[in-house]
Amino acid sequence: MKKLKESGLTKEELIQAYKHVLLGRRLDERLWQLTRIGKTSFNISGQGHEVGQVAMAMAFQPEKDYFLPYYRDMTACMVWGMTAKDIMLGSLGKEDDPSSHGRQMPNHYGSKEHNIVSHSSTVSTQFPLATGVAYAAQLKKSDYVTLTATGEGSANQGEVQEAMNFAGVKKLPLIFVVENNGYAISVGTDEQYANETMAERGPAYGFPGIRVNGNDFAETYLAFKQVVEEARKGNGPALIELMVTRLTSHSADDDHSVYRTKEDLENMKKNDGLLLFEKQLIDEGYMTREEMTDIDAELKKEINKATDEAEAMPEPTADTILDQIYAD
Amino acid sequence: MKKLKESGLTKEELIQAYKHVLLGRRLDERLWQLTRIGKTSFNISGQGHEVGQVAMAMAFQPEKDYFLPYYRDMTACMVWGMTAKDIMLGSLGKEDDPSSHGRQMPNHYGSKEHNIVSHSSTVSTQFPLATGVAYAAQLKKSDYVTLTATGEGSANQGEVQEAMNFAGVKKLPLIFVVENNGYAISVGTDEQYANETMAERGPAYGFPGIRVNGNDFAETYLAFKQVVEEARKGNGPALIELMVTRLTSHSADDDHSVYRTKEDLENMKKNDGLLLFEKQLIDEGYMTREEMTDIDAELKKEINKATDEAEAMPEPTADTILDQIYAD
Amino acid sequence: MAMMTYLEAIRKGIEEEMARDEKVVIFGEDVGGVKGGVFGVTQGLAEKFGDDRCFNTPLTEGLIGGLAVGLGVTGYRAIGEFQFADYILPAVNQLISEASRMRYRTKGDWIAPIVYRAPYGGGVRGGLYHSQSTEKVLFGQPGLRIVTPSSPHDAKGLIKAAIRSDDPVLFYEHKRLYRLLKEDVSDEDYVVPLDKANVVREGDDITVIGYGMVLNHALKAAETLSKEGYEAEVVDVRSLYPLDKETLVKAAKKTGKVLLVTEDNLEGSIMSEISAIIAEDALFDLDAPIKRLAGPDSPSMPYSIALEREFLVDEEKVLNAMRELAEF
Amino acid sequence: MAMMTYLEAIRKGIEEEMARDEKVVIFGEDVGGVKGGVFGVTQGLAEKFGDDRCFNTPLTEGLIGGLAVGLGVTGYRAIGEFQFADYILPAVNQLISEASRMRYRTKGDWIAPIVYRAPYGGGVRGGLYHSQSTEKVLFGQPGLRIVTPSSPHDAKGLIKAAIRSDDPVLFYEHKRLYRLLKEDVSDEDYVVPLDKANVVREGDDITVIGYGMVLNHALKAAETLSKEGYEAEVVDVRSLYPLDKETLVKAAKKTGKVLLVTEDNLEGSIMSEISAIIAEDALFDLDAPIKRLAGPDSPSMPYSIALEREFLVDEEKVLNAMRELAEF
Numbered sequence A, B: 001m002k003k004l005k006e007s008g009l010t011k012e013e014l015i016q017a018y019k020h021v022l023l024g025r026r027l028d029e030r031l032w033q034l035t036r037i038g039k040t041s042f043n044i045s046g047q048g049h050e051v052g053q054v055a056m057a058m059a060f061q062p063e064k065d066y067f068l069p070y071y072r073d074m075t076a077c078m079v080w081g082m083t084a085k086d087i088m089l090g091s092l093g094k095e096d097d098p099s100s101h102g103r104q105m106p107n108h109y110g111s112k113e114h115n116i117v118s119h120s121s122t123v124s125t126q127f128p129l130a131t132g133v134a135y136a137a138q139l140k141k142s143d144y145v146t147l148t149a150t151g152e153g154s155a156n157q158g159e160v161q162e163a164m165n166f167a168g169v170k171k172l173p174l175i176f177v178v179e180n181n182g183y184a185i186s187v188g189t190d191e192q193y194a195n196e197t198m199a200e201r202g203p204a205y206g207f208p209g210i211r212v213n214g215n216d217f218a219e220t221y222l223a224f225k226q227v228v229e230e231a232r233k234g235n236g237p238a239l240i241e242l243m244v245t246r247l248t249s250h251s252a253d254d255d256h257s258v259y260r261t262k263e264d265l266e267n268m269k270k271n272d273g274l275l276l277f278e279k280q281l282i283d284e285g286y287m288t289r290e291e292m293t294d295i296d297a298e299l300k301k302e303i304n305k306a307t308d309e310a311e312a313m314p315e316p317t318a319d320t321i322l323d324q325i326y327a328d
Numbered sequence C, D: 001m002a003m004m005t006y007l008e009a010i011r012k013g014i015e016e017e018m019a020r021d022e023k024v025v026i027f028g029e030d031v032g033g034v035k036g037g038v039f040g041v042t043q044g045l046a047e048k049f050g051d052d053r054c055f056n057t058p059l060t061e062g063l064i065g066g067l068a069v070g071l072g073v074t075g076y077r078a079i080g081e082f083q084f085a086d087y088i089l090p091a092v093n094q095l096i097s098e099a100s101r102m103r104y105r106t107k108g109d110w111i112a113p114i115v116y117r118a119p120y121g122g123g124v125r126g127g128l129y130h131s132q133s134t135e136k137v138l139f140g141q142p143g144l145r146i147v148t149p150s151s152p153h154d155a156k157g158l159i160k161a162a163i164r165s166d167d168p169v170l171f172y173e174h175k176r177l178y179r180l181l182k183e184d185v186s187d188e189d190y191v192v193p194l195d196k197a198n199v200v201r202e203g204d205d206i207t208v209i210g211y212g213m214v215l216n217h218a219l220k221a222a223e224t225l226s227k228e229g230y231e232a233e234v235v236d237v238r239s240l241y242p243l244d245k246e247t248l249v250k251a252a253k254k255t256g257k258v259l260l261v262t263e264d265n266l267e268g269s270i271m272s273e274i275s276a277i278i279a280e281d282a283l284f285d286l287d288a289p290i291k292r293l294a295g296p297d298s299p300s301m302p303y304s305i306a307l308e309r310e311f312l313v314d315e316e317k318v319l320n321a322m323r324e325l326a327e328f
Ligand SMILES: Cc1ncc(C[n+]2csc(CCOP(=O)(O)OP(=O)(O)O)c2C)c(N)n1
Pocket: A072, A121, A122, A123, A150, A151, A152, A153, A154, A155, A179, A181, A183, A184, A185, A246, A250, C029, C059, C061, C083, C087, C090
């Protein structure tokens, strides 16, 4: 593991990163609670992806860069500008949900305000879309960079190849990410692909492909920083394979103890990126355990507030079902 | 260029190879004639691909191996067992056309008798099909090898990635071929893909990818021989990028002089694989010019006969339009 | 005889056919291993029949579509599962261009005996992409059959017939019926024909035609209406394509008052075709306009509970429409 | 005013819009450079507007579908060409899951103003895969519009309206009309509405509804029939989805005798929906069963001339059906 110091980020930035990571974790825990008690009907979570996502997103300039996420990217979306309340509005299916105004299932992120383009449930359809968003940057002669992500199972979709191929041809300012958590629901990587790494697919389309350990904050951040810089300078796309862990079952509809062994599940917990990140922050003297506890308490309040506020908001009403199908 | 001798083939085999190459050329020339005089409405031709195709096909065992070709593979299909008359029946849209019984356009090859699986016009759909044919070999515990081919533009289709990925996972006895002739109708390779070679995509899916010069008979034959052997032994698939030349316009509906320069077209002709192959055969002492002239005359007769016989055959009748939509 | 859910009946049918014919293989995302499908339909099959005959594919629907065709042409009977009917969309090209045309384009030389299974339908808080009735997208492609059972008895007999059929059959399973319906199902080796609609209730006053969840609503509503003095003839379409015109037209003529019910959008649904057939063949037997009851013309059903309810055709809506027609 | 073919009128419309709005971009296979499309529709556009705004894509329809959506969400007006309507099939997922749902699933926060162009229709010896009417596959997807012009005047006005629309519009061009139809087309900047059917001939005896090639047959047949004493009202559907119900129902009521003509297969065609609408809204105004004239239910049209002719609805078939209905 790289030292956090090597990231070149300031103490404030690293603390901010920690807040993002912890917010992602705590908010997701809340969403599971709400699912269990029936207040929301579904959750699919990014636990185990948070450190990688924060390191990834911090390498961008969210005020101008575009993001086409997938359903595990809640934490990255919050670095990009969405709030806990925004997320909560989506999970509760409220009218003010910025992702879909209650029309999509929870965890389908989007925000016009923050340049986060809406995605569907059909995996990886965002990859071809991302090429359009990135091509628009070339047409506008703007230097924004576009980021899009999917899982390692979903990365096998044909549309992913078509998008990467085109991005290579046009040298688009576009970063492709595969968040590799080793499972596509119950299917392990040995049944998903045969090559050593997913990252190798980058060079096969004419641009760099890099595998990074998503639990290694500095390594991840630096890798993204470099490819984002290149893309912004007009040197074309890159593929980053972000090695992460799926700490939970696939979703609220799945039970991973059916297809994973006890030891496997226990080992996995030891590799919880949040704990490793905390240890690094303490070991390198950026934070103390108490400071972390304080932040945790603060975030809890923030999440409580977000939950209360979101719960109080109205749901879409039946008479809006035909709204916004076509332009007027 | 490798010496023909290095192929390890006997004189008889090399002369047979030459006959296949020349038959492919002469038959295609006839098909162009028939198109010009309106006896057939369409042709799309493999001129410039013949040497590579013969070298490729000879590395297989057509009596048991399966072939899922694309529209330029006439010559390879004839190595696999189809006759000039079979081809002619297809181009003339006759009832006895083994490819489609007059239902598909010319150049859509297939033959139940010769394990050549029918293909559509929609490019590259044969790639996913080929995985099924190859998986059946594993289920049957049979050692047949499956071959499928497409063009370098068509190889970008998402379904191609999905097929290669699955073949890698299951280590299928399946050889993928991209016949790279530099053009997809009017679009050059610089607008089709950004990587150096198409062959690199093999390793990205966990198996070998090799670029070979399709005008170099021995190089091509040896490369195929090796990957076919490995596949037959159960060591999995391979991708071969066959560098060839498209000597004609894309098809009877195209005029390549619109988008290619005069010099380009002239240079190309100098690289005609047929001429290079003839030169090699003569230089290495396998054949004399006269022998070639004799073969040419013989083939002319064969083609005349095939044309006459095919022309005399009946066309499908209108009352068969609803035949064979469903099983009875 | 044994009490079985709709889901168990499907599994039983597959199991019996896999035991009966070793050429039957089944695959899809999460279909193999111990998971046995996200709904559990294929649970136990991998253990029983081996990982070769029941296996996971990578997350690639185009591949699933084509793999099945390739297995079909080599003599296997492939059952390909699409995890949700919404995710057939990436495979539409394979289903239309390949599976449905293989027999026709070779006049029967090559065939594609396949079952494509897909859970469809809403009312499960699945939002826009886990609720769709996508059967209309594939409807009207000669060569392909589309069927769906609406009871456990039919579920077992129909899947068995689909597996034995030499045609490609798209087998839709209503995901809300999976566990909702339970009945005694015969242990016998029976099949339900793929091309016959089924009169599930006799009546003289009105004719209601539907399938899936709404058919069950219609059956319940018919009992209520019966108490009000009206008897409804209720027909399960079952063979969605090709349609069993004879049974449908006969049932329409019998009462002269026709209500067509579907969970899909109003426009472009299969009910529109049925209406056209009746308007062509039974117009002068009608005593009332042919009425369609369907979802609104919005893009599938939103997640939010009020919107989902608004979209869905429920028992009350069916009863009201039936009553109105009876009183016409 | 200038004499223009249907093809030239489409090109003119695109050219005017590209000159008017620099946000309009056009792309597809062979669309850029000097080739300008396999039918030549985009000839000259690359030279006029630059290679950034008129460009070739790799041979990947899924990419074309998604690239357009990505450009749409970033403020561009993309025109994506599918080389043949048959080759929309690999892009169905992008068209249904993304383009048609972007506005709805974000309640208007993100929109996809796109024109997808596609040459459709048979009678060109294109066989099973260059002749299809694939509009039914995309029909009935709320959020998407489907239109097709049947005259040069409409061609120019309709493509302009499609480009200016904030909705995704699938623009079908009948490939036989490209050069067959020629008429004076206004130089003015006019648009033809996307949601209106067009009564192209008035008459009191029968109503004929169609679009594309068969509409032209109907117009000619109407003249013949007129000499026999019957006057046909002929309606161009033009807006295939959503349908202009008002105009269609009104025209049906006017004569009480309705003939629906399509080049597509009988079952599942758009004419079935029109029939259902009329059967629902105008039943008691009808004096004859609603008659559909269409291709047989075979998989598109075979290549062989006798089979192609058998499939196609020609002028004679239309005239016979019209006469029969008039005499009913
Ligand atoms: C086209 C499509 N097919 C299937 C699904 C069902 N599905 C949803 S998530 C998932 C697994 C995704 O695995 P992976 O890509 O590894 O992402 P992860 O969930 O592990 O982050 C599947 C099969 C889908 N949503 N879309």
